[in-house]
Amino acid sequence: MAKLSEEQEMLRDMAQNWVRGESPVGAWRKQRDADTVAGYDSAVYGEMAAMGWTGITVAEAHGGSDFGWMSLGLVVEECAKTLTASPLVACAIAARAIALGGTDEQKAKYLPAIASGELVATIAVDEGPRHDPATITSKVADGKINGTKAFVAEGDSAGLFVVAATDGLYLVEDGAGVTKSRRQMVDHRSHAEVRFDGAAADKLTGGGDGLLDRVLDHARILTAAEMLGMSQQAFDQTLEYLKQRVQFDRILASFQALQHRMADLFGDIELTRSAVEAGLGALDSMGDNGDLGQIAAIAKARANDSLHRMSREMVQLHGGIGMTDEFDAGFYLKRARPLEAAWGNSSFLRDRFARLGGY
Amino acid sequence: MASLAEPSPSAEALDAFRIEARDWIAAHFPPALKGVDMSRSALEGPSDKSADKEAWRIAMGEKGWGTPTWPQRYGGGGLSDAEARVLQQELARAGASNPIGGMGVMMFGPTLLEFGSEEQKMEHIPRICRAEVRWCQGYSEPNAGSDLANLQCFAEDKGDHYIVNGQKTWTSGGQWADKCFALVRTDKSKKQGGISFLLIDMDAPGVEVKPIKMISGLSPFCETFFTNVAVPKTNRVGDEGQGWTIGKRLLQHERTNISGGRMGGGVSLSELAKACVGTDAEGRITDGELRARIAKLEMDGRAFAATAMRVAQEGGVSVASSILKINGTKLMQERSELLIDILGMQGLGWEGEGFTNEQIEAVRVWLFGKATTIYGGSTEIQTNIVAKRILGMPDMG
Ligand SMILES: Cc1cc2nc3c(=O)[nH]c(=O)nc-3n(C[C@H](O)[C@H](O)[C@H](O)COP(=O)(O)OP(=O)(O)OC[C@H]3O[C@@H](n4cnc5c(N)ncnc54)[C@H](O)[C@@H]3O)c2cc1C
Numbered sequence: 001m002a003k004l005s006e007e008q009e010m011l012r013d014m015a016q017n018w019v020r021g022e023s024p025v026g027a028w029r030k031q032r033d034a035d036t037v038a039g040y041d042s043a044v045y046g047e048m049a050a051m052g053w054t055g056i057t058v059a060e061a062h063g064g065s066d067f068g069w070m071s072l073g074l075v076v077e078e079c080a081k082t083l084t085a086s087p088l089v090a091c092a093i094a095a096r097a098i099a100l101g102g103t104d105e106q107k108a109k110y111l112p113a114i115a116s117g118e119l120v121a122t123i124a125v126d127e128g129p130r131h132d133p134a135t136i137t138s139k140v141a142d143g144k145i146n147g148t149k150a151f152v153a154e155g156d157s158a159g160l161f162v163v164a165a166t167d168g169l170y171l172v173e174d175g176a177g178v179t180k181s182r183r184q185m186v187d188h189r190s191h192a193e194v195r196f197d198g199a200a201a202d203k204l205t206g207g208g209d210g211l212l213d214r215v216l217d218h219a220r221i222l223t224a225a226e227m228l229g230m231s232q233q234a235f236d237q238t239l240e241y242l243k244q245r246v247q248f249d250r251i252l253a254s255f256q257a258l259q260h261r262m263a264d265l266f267g268d269i270e271l272t273r274s275a276v277e278a279g280l281g282a283l284d285s286m287g288d289n290g291d292l293g294q295i296a297a298i299a300k301a302r303a304n305d306s307l308h309r310m311s312r313e314m315v316q317l318h319g320g321i322g323m324t325d326e327f328d329a330g331f332y333l334k335r336a337r338p339l340e341a342a343w344g345n346s347s348f349l350r351d352r353f354a355r356l357g358g359y
Numbered sequence: 360m361a362s363l364a365e366p367s368p369s370a371e372a373l374d375a376f377r378i379e380a381r382d383w384i385a386a387h388f389p390p391a392l393k394g395v396d397m398s399r400s401a402l403e404g405p406s407d408k409s410a411d412k413e414a415w416r417i418a419m420g421e422k423g424w425g426t427p428t429w430p431q432r433y434g435g436g437g438l439s440d441a442e443a444r445v446l447q448q449e450l451a452r453a454g455a456s457n458p459i460g461g462m463g464v465m466m467f468g469p470t471l472l473e474f475g476s477e478e479q480k481m482e483h484i485p486r487i488c489r490a491e492v493r494w495c496q497g498y499s500e501p502n503a504g505s506d507l508a509n510l511q512c513f514a515e516d517k518g519d520h521y522i523v524n525g526q527k528t529w530t531s532g533g534q535w536a537d538k539c540f541a542l543v544r545t546d547k548s549k550k551q552g553g554i555s556f557l558l559i560d561m562d563a564p565g566v567e568v569k570p571i572k573m574i575s576g577l578s579p580f581c582e583t584f585f586t587n588v589a590v591p592k593t594n595r596v597g598d599e600g601q602g603w604t605i606g607k608r609l610l611q612h613e614r615t616n617i618s619g620g621r622m623g624g625g626v627s628l629s630e631l632a633k634a635c636v637g638t639d640a641e642g643r644i645t646d647g648e649l650r651a652r653i654a655k656l657e658m659d660g661r662a663f664a665a666t667a668m669r670v671a672q673e674g675g676v677s678v679a680s681s682i683l684k685i686n687g688t689k690l691m692q693e694r695s696e697l698l699i700d701i702l703g704m705q706g707l708g709w710e711g712e713g714f715t716n717e718q719i720e721a722v723r724v725w726l727f728g729k730a731t732t733i734y735g736g737s738t739e740i741q742t743n744i745v746a747k748r749i750l751g752m753p754d755m756g
Binding site for chain 1: 499502504505506509528529571572573574576635636646647648649692696699700702703704705706707708709710711712713714722726729730732733734737738739742743
């Protein structure tokens with residue numbers, strides 16, 4: 001665990017307490033069973049906003065606390081442990097795009113509303129089921145955008161989209177020319193198809209050519225923090241279970257084969273934790289350091305692989321109970337795969353890492 | 360290495376049998392069922408009694424060809440292994456699936472043929488051959504999973520019958536089954552040696568089932584409760600205390616079947632990847648890592664099939680079933696994971712608009728498939744069996 005400042009420790013403890021008290025996995029189960037289009041409870045998001053979480057990475061001038069990505073990562077990780085559903089991650093990324101590429105006017109118009117939790121914003125990049133930012137065809141002419149975005153995270157509830165078009169990023173408000181179609185996915189969260197038919201599009205003119213890549217790197221790192229939280233919780237819960245489940249007159253944790261499995265998983269998740277923290281730290285400290293692409297690729301690829309493995313092991317090591325809907329393991333497995341696919345699966349990210357490394 | 364247990368029929372005899380099988384299938388197989396998979400229906404879900412399916416089930420059942428190698432005197436087909444393979448090829452050629460299946464065929468029947476009394480075989484095997492009775496497996500209990508011999512469900516001796524009390528769990532298809540083959544305790548003083556193998560009617564007074572919902576959204580298994588259920592002693596297979604030996608043999612049949620299930624079936628991963636991911640000028644899948652994973656899966660799949668064939672030739676069901684189960688289930692799970700990986704978000708639909716039925720089915724299969732490394736003796740338990748029984752690596756106690 002990275003060395004945290006006193007304020008960061010307080011923030012983490014506060015998040016931990018809130019998640020345990022107010023948003024245990026049971027809350028997610030209720031939300032899942034309620035099966036709403038938005039995929040989260042807006043009252044819960046309101047509580048998060050009231051605690052200031054929606055403005056952690058927004059500048060103070062725009063109503064945020066400018067507390068940084070490491071801090072937001074702590075909150076995201078804690079929320080992920082109990083699969084707390086909210087648009088926190090999507091909003092932070094969209095806000096970042098505006099902060100990096102927007103004019104003062106655009107920032108003033110949207111950032112305070114995102115920071116206060118009033119406005120849900122998200123980035124809309126991919127046009128197919130696999131992450132592929134190189135093949136964008138959405139086009140803007142005369143300030144109007146046309147194109148279809150696939151599996152937009154939190155797209156169902158978003159009031160503002162940061163849309164990747166052939167010549168850069170655009171701000172598009174929900175309204176005329178925007179059609180959302182719900183997609184009911186295995187994780188029961190929002191991944192909408194969003195069609196733009198001549199909707200008004202306002203360009204983010206700043207941030208240079210690399211803007212989309214930088215925004216995506218933010219998304220990769222913050223998503224990795226979410227996945228880290230899930231991996232950690234899946235691990236902790238499995239370890240706990242092995243220490244109490246008795247078969248053959250002894251606890252399962254006493255079998256060396258399982259000791260080695262858990263020790264190996266532990267080390268694996270620790271490496272991922274370091275990679276994620278390095279990513280969050282990089283977002284805080286270096287701003288536009290050219291290495292960000294590789295650091296983000298490492299964080300997300302590691303998080304993908306750790307969570308993939310841990311989500312399977314959680315089911316396997318719980319035996320029959322792990323297969324039941326009544327138990328939580330299935331939730332982690334089902335949320336893991338959409339996150340693995342988001343912003344690059346591991347082979348995409350390894351390819352990107354190698355390219356950035358010049359090989 | 361290979362040693363064929365039986366003399367193979369002559370090539371001419373096999374050719375003649377092929378013609379006989381082809382003609383019979385042409386005369387009896389309802390064309391509307393071409394390509395319809397009936398193999399799961401005996402296991403999962405309530406029975407489908409559509410007229411075509413009933414007709415095909417009855418025809419195959421009466422002919423005994425749903426259980427082609429079982430003895431004719433009990434209603435089986437009485438075919439040699441070579442003839443059964445020919446029959447299998449001819450069924451596949453006609454797009455016909457075997458409507459006779461389920462746990463009766465895969466596990467219980469072969470075990471009863473080996474251990475049952477003549478009366479028990481006459482009573483149960485013909486009805487399995489005709490798919491008239493559905494069987495479920497009452498082995499696991501809340502505290503007897505991997506440690507199956509710890510089972511507590513108790514059968515008290517009452518002279519000519521037992522009174523059974525206790526709970527089973529994870530009973531696949533329990534809510535649809537007519538009968539249950541169960542492991543019960545008849546002696547509390549011995550662990551393995553106190554277990555007996557009983558056949559219990561699921562509609563007997565005192566039997567209750569409670570379906571359990573699975574992560575795939577379906578409820579294919581149940582908790583099963585026995586409260587003062589009377590079971591005649593004639594329903595005990597083997598001697599009292601012999602249940603562990605019989606029950607383990609049945610598990611070997613189960614493992615062999617699990618490992619072979621649905622392998623290699625379904626869509627071609629490489630074709631799917633070409634379509635979803637794209638190809639370069641030479642037709643290679645552009646995602647090199649994905650391409651290598653698909654190739655590895657196919658190569659390992661072929662090696663696995665060759666191993667399954669070799670095990671069958673070398674003497675049927677044995678501890679080698681553990682190796683088959685470990686590797687077969689691993690490959691199946693990897694295939695499912697690859698399939699959704701190739702489809703990306705499109706491979707993660709749960710229901711509703713925007714997904715094909717096949718895509719949603721693939722997600723459910725992916726989730727259900729996680730059970731294959733747990734049931735029938737988990738991968739970890741199979742690994743222990745290989746280490747101890749095949750490799751002779753001792754327990755430290
Ligand atoms: C979908 C499904 C269908 C099923 N259908 C049936 C059925 O029809 N009838 C029936 O009787 N049962 C059925 N089962 C039950 C199944 O056989 C048990 O779940 C299985 O034996 C494991 O037992 P358990 O669930 O108690 O897990 P546990 O035994 O508690 O095991 C938990 C984990 O610990 C591991 N473990 C246990 N012991 C060791 C060890 N010594 N060394 C290393 N690792 C170990 C296991 O491999 C597993 O990963 C079904 C299960 C599922 C999931």
